[in-house]
Amino acid sequence: MLLGQKPCADCEPAQVNHFVIRTSSYLGLLMKPLLRPIDFFFQRVLPNRSFSWFDKVGPTVLRILAFLHLGKLARTISDDDSDRTRALWTSADKRGIDMAQYRCGEIKELFIARFGGVTRLFDGLPRPIGPDAPSLYWMDNKPVMREHFAKAGIPIARGGSVFSEKQGLALFEKLTKPVITKPFTGSRSRHTTIHIDTREGFLKGFRNAKVLSPKVLIEEELEGFVFRGTLIGGKLQAVLRREPPHVIGDGIHTIRELVDAENRRPERHTHTFHPLTTGTEAEEELTRQKLTWNSVPADGAFVPLNQKISRGIGASNSDVTDLMHPDNKVLLEKIGTLLNDSIVGVDFIMNDVSIPWHEQKRSGVIECNSLPFIDLHHYPLNGVPHDVAGALWDLIFPTAQAK
Numbered sequence: 001m002l003l004g005q006k007p008c009a010d011c012e013p014a015q016v017n018h019f020v021i022r023t024s025s026y027l028g029l030l031m032k033p034l035l036r037p038i039d040f041f042f043q044r045v046l047p048n049r050s051f052s053w054f055d056k057v058g059p060t061v062l063r064i065l066a067f068l069h070l071g072k073l074a075r076t077i078s079d080d081d082s083d084r085t086r087a088l089w090t091s092a093d094k095r096g097i098d099m100a101q102y103r104c105g106e107i108k109e110l111f112i113a114r115f116g117g118v119t120r121l122f123d124g125l126p127r128p129i130g131p132d133a134p135s136l137y138w139m140d141n142k143p144v145m146r147e148h149f150a151k152a153g154i155p156i157a158r159g160g161s162v163f164s165e166k167q168g169l170a171l172f173e174k175l176t177k178p179v180i181t182k183p184f185t186g187s188r189s190r191h192t193t194i195h196i197d198t199r200e201g202f203l204k205g206f207r208n209a210k211v212l213s214p215k216v217l218i219e220e221e222l223e224g225f226v227f228r229g230t231l232i233g234g235k236l237q238a239v240l241r242r243e244p245p246h247v248i249g250d251g252i253h254t255i256r257e258l259v260d261a262e263n264r265r266p267e268r269h270t271h272t273f274h275p276l277t278t279g280t281e282a283e284e285e286l287t288r289q290k291l292t293w294n295s296v297p298a299d300g301a302f303v304p305l306n307q308k309i310s311r312g313i314g315a316s317n318s319d320v321t322d323l324m325h326p327d328n329k330v331l332l333e334k335i336g337t338l339l340n341d342s343i344v345g346v347d348f349i350m351n352d353v354s355i356p357w358h359e360q361k362r363s364g365v366i367e368c369n370s371l372p373f374i375d376l377h378h379y380p381l382n383g384v385p386h387d388v389a390g391a392l393w394d395l396i397f398p399t400a401q402a403k
Contacts, residue, residue, distance in 0.1 A: 071104030159219030249297025319383030345372025
């Protein structure tokens with residue numbers, strides 16, 4: 001964070017440097033056209049076998065760096081490793097896959113995996129040998145993804161991306177309210193504004209998004225929960241419902257009492273899940289629902305305390321894989337076929353995954369991720385864990401068997 005930048009509520013729970021994020025976003029827009037010839041060369045010109053050099057040369061380079069004390073090769077999981085690394089490594093151990101991790105300062109996502117005489121070097125998550133799928137170059141780009149999905153008949157929120165307030169207001173007037181505004185690039189819902197139904201609210205949300213990005217995404221607000229489906233090799237492996245900080249009413253206790261009870265759960269005092277926060281944003285959300293801390297919600301009532309789904313402020317998740325309606329599974333695997341990539345995380349919004357998506361109003365896909373947090377499925381707060389990392393290893397090393 002730059003000296004003098006105050007903590008930003010719209011970046012919570014993970015603060016970022018506004019100047020750095022905004023500058024990188026500008027550079028991304030400028031550099032992308034210049035990199036297209038290089039992308040074409042790697043996608044269309046080089047044969048599949050040309051991509052194996054990374055696996056052959058890379059591990060030796062890392063060993064030399066470690067020998068020179070420019071980093072080290074770790075052979076076991078460390079306490080500061082991410083849940084994704086932990087899930088990946090645990091599943092590898094079960095299959096007899098030898099893992100090593102290159103660590104140098106903040107670099108902790110480079111891995112060497114060996115099995116059956118084959119060595120793979122990868123960043124974050126392993127992928128099959130061969131050129132990248134063309135979709136990998138636009139999957140994480142929300143506006144481009146929207147264009148591809150719209151042509152394929154995949155449901156998305158109506159909207160678009162603009163540079164100026166004038167363009168934004170023109171688009172805002174055409175959309176069905178409420179709408180949301182968010183930066184063109186970014187994650188963790190930073191500087192995202194929801195429930196916008198007035199011109200004043202739109203301008204506030206637009207300017208908030210511009211803090212991090214030269215372009216702003218404006219979309220109709222979909223209704224329901226955010227779900228994450230993860231596909232490995234085009235097949236749906238697991239689905240998780242991502243829930244904002246909330247309590248469930250019992251018709252007896254106040255919201256304050258329900259929060260206190262939920263925060264006493266041991267699972268909310270780990271590095272994965274955290275206690276429900278009760279600050280200004282929670283009070284504003286209750287006010288929007290015409291509730292107070294002393295209100296007694298009805299039995300089974302879902303009472304959100306925030307609209308963000310960041311675990312740092314108390315968000316939770318629940319496995320709903322077995323509840324998926326066949327039509328919804330078909331939709332996600334259609335996305336897998338369109339993207340034709342080995343690893344895809346799909347975020348979509350709907351009220352109930354047990355009901356076909358086409359029978360639910362304002363449901364749709366909001367984004368895809370080429371480096372998904374597969375650990376979400378391994379460590380849900382509620383429901384059954386799914387070994388998505390194991391499914392990925394089965395794709396990378398088909399002859400490896402879990403013990």
